[in-house]
Amino acid sequence: MYMKRGEREAACRVFEHMPNKTVVSWNSLLAGSVRDGDFELARRIFDEMPESDLVSWNTMIGALVQEGMFEEAIELFREMQNNGMKPDRVTMVGIASACGCLGASDLAKWVYTYIGKNGIHMDLQLGTALVDMFSRCGDSYSAMIVFNAMEKKDVSAWTAAIGAMAMEGNAEGAIELFHEMLGQKVKPDDVVFVALLTACSHGGSVEKGRKIFSSMKETHGVCPQIVHYGCMVDILGRAGFLEEALDLIRSMPMEPNDVIWGSLLAACRTHKNVGLAQYAADKITELAPDKTGIHVLLSNIYAFAGKWDDVAKVRVQLKEKGVQKVPGLSSIEVNGMIHEFISGDESHPEKANIDLMLKEINFRLNKAGYVPDITNVLLDVDLREKEHLLSKHSEKLAMAFGLITTGQGMPIRVVKNLRMCSDCHSFAKLVSKLYKREITVRDNNRYHFFKQGFCSCGDYW
Numbered sequence: 001m002y003m004k005r006g007e008r009e010a011a012c013r014v015f016e017h018m019p020n021k022t023v024v025s026w027n028s029l030l031a032g033s034v035r036d037g038d039f040e041l042a043r044r045i046f047d048e049m050p051e052s053d054l055v056s057w058n059t060m061i062g063a064l065v066q067e068g069m070f071e072e073a074i075e076l077f078r079e080m081q082n083n084g085m086k087p088d089r090v091t092m093v094g095i096a097s098a099c100g101c102l103g104a105s106d107l108a109k110w111v112y113t114y115i116g117k118n119g120i121h122m123d124l125q126l127g128t129a130l131v132d133m134f135s136r137c138g139d140s141y142s143a144m145i146v147f148n149a150m151e152k153k154d155v156s157a158w159t160a161a162i163g164a165m166a167m168e169g170n171a172e173g174a175i176e177l178f179h180e181m182l183g184q185k186v187k188p189d190d191v192v193f194v195a196l197l198t199a200c201s202h203g204g205s206v207e208k209g210r211k212i213f214s215s216m217k218e219t220h221g222v223c224p225q226i227v228h229y230g231c232m233v234d235i236l237g238r239a240g241f242l243e244e245a246l247d248l249i250r251s252m253p254m255e256p257n258d259v260i261w262g263s264l265l266a267a268c269r270t271h272k273n274v275g276l277a278q279y280a281a282d283k284i285t286e287l288a289p290d291k292t293g294i295h296v297l298l299s300n301i302y303a304f305a306g307k308w309d310d311v312a313k314v315r316v317q318l319k320e321k322g323v324q325k326v327p328g329l330s331s332i333e334v335n336g337m338i339h340e341f342i343s344g345d346e347s348h349p350e351k352a353n354i355d356l357m358l359k360e361i362n363f364r365l366n367k368a369g370y371v372p373d374i375t376n377v378l379l380d381v382d383l384r385e386k387e388h389l390l391s392k393h394s395e396k397l398a399m400a401f402g403l404i405t406t407g408q409g410m411p412i413r414v415v416k417n418l419r420m421c422s423d424c425h426s427f428a429k430l431v432s433k434l435y436k437r438e439i440t441v442r443d444n445n446r447y448h449f450f451k452q453g454f455c456s457c458g459d460y461w
Helices: 005-016 023-035 039-048 054-066 070-082 089-102 105-117 124-136 140-149 155-167 171-183 190-203 206-220 226-238 242-251 258-271 274-287 293-304 308-321 351-367 383-391 394-405 422-434
Strands: 329-334 337-342 412-416 439-442 447-451
Touching: 023 039, 023 054, 039 054, 054 070, 054 089, 070 089, 089 105, 089 124, 105 124, 105 140, 105 329, 124 140, 124 155, 140 155, 155 171, 155 190, 171 190, 171 206, 190 206, 190 226, 206 226, 226 242, 226 258, 242 258, 258 274, 258 293, 274 293, 293 308, 329 394, 337 394, 351 394, 351 422, 394 412, 394 422, 394 439, 422 439, 422 447
Parallel strands: 412 439
Antiparallel strands: 329 337, 329 412, 439 447
C-alpha cells in the first residue's frame, strides 16, 4: 500500500525503536521507500543500515536507475564490488540499463565480459537487457551477437533486437527481423510495432511505414494505439507530408494528445512551416498549458523564419512563466570516465587544450570548404557573434576533447541531450574524414555514425 511521506517517516521512527532489527527488516523498509517513490529517504535508509546483503544493494541500484541517476548507479555498483559483495543477474540487469542510458559503450563491453567471466546466468531478462544496452550504445553488432546467442527469445527480446535496427535507421534490417520473428511463431504485440515504425521513421521509409501501420489490425489483430498514430505522424512529418499527417491526426479514433501535436510541431520546424506550427502549438497549449517546451520550439521556428518580433513575444511569455531554455549538453566516455560539456562551456579543466584543438579543426575545415551554417543560431546577433556561438556547441567541444584524449584512429562516441543541429552534423562529417576517425553521436532522436565524411543517416533525421 502506498504511504504518504509523513506516514513513511512515522514508520521509520517506529522502526528505530524496534529491539531486534535484522537485515530483512531493513530491506523491507528500504523497498517500501523505493516503492513509494521516496528515493531520498531510501538512500538515507541504505546508508544507515548496519549491514547489507545482495538484496539491499540490488534494491538501491535499481532505485537509482529508476530515478535516472545512472552514473550514481554505476558508482554504487563499484562500491558494492569494493565491499566484496558478488553481484547476480538482477544487479547486472540494472547496470546494463544504466550503461545503455548513458551510451557508455566501453563500459557496456566491460559489463558483458564481466558477466561471462563471473558465470552469471544469462536468462531471458538479462539477455534482453544486454541487447537493449548495446542498442542504446549504438553497437548493433554486439547487440545481435547477444541476441543470436540467446537460447530462448520472447517478444520483448525480438523487440529489443528490432530496436537496435531502429536506432541506426535500418528499416530493412528491422523488417527482416520482424518477419523472422513471425517465422518463429512469436506473436507480435503493440510494443514491437512501435520499434518497427520508429525504424521506418529514422530510415525515411514512408511507404513501408504505411504498410506496417495498416497491417497491424488487418493482419496481426493489434489495434493501433495513440503511440502508433504518433509514430505515423512522425514518419509523415519528417518526410514533409505535413498535410497527410494533419489528416491522419484528424481521423484518429481517439482524441490526439499533446505528444501527437508535438510531433507535427517538430516536423514544422524541419520543413519551416510557420502557419501550421502556430496551429499545432495552439493545440498543445489547449491540452497541456503547463508544457512550456513547445514555446521554446515555436520560438526556434520563428527564429528560423527571421520573425524576430514573434520570437521576442514568445520569449516574454517564457520569462513570465519562469522557464529557461534547456542548454545543449553532450557527454563523452574516455578511459571509463564520463566527461560532460554544456554549450559555451568554459569550466572544463582541459578548456585551453580544447580551444586550441577547435582552432586547428576549424582551420582545417575552412581549408576544406566548410562554411558555418549560422541559421542554427537562433539569436538576433551579428554574423561574428553567431559564428562564435556556433563554434561552442556542446558536441563540438566533446569531439575536440575526444581528439586530444584518445589515440590516433580511435573511435569517438558522443551522447547529446538535444537534437543535433545541421551545422554540427556537417562539422562531424568533415572531422571524420580529415582526422580519419569514426565518430558516433547519439542525440535525443537517433544515432549518427560518421565515417570518411559520410553519415549513416544519409543526412535524413
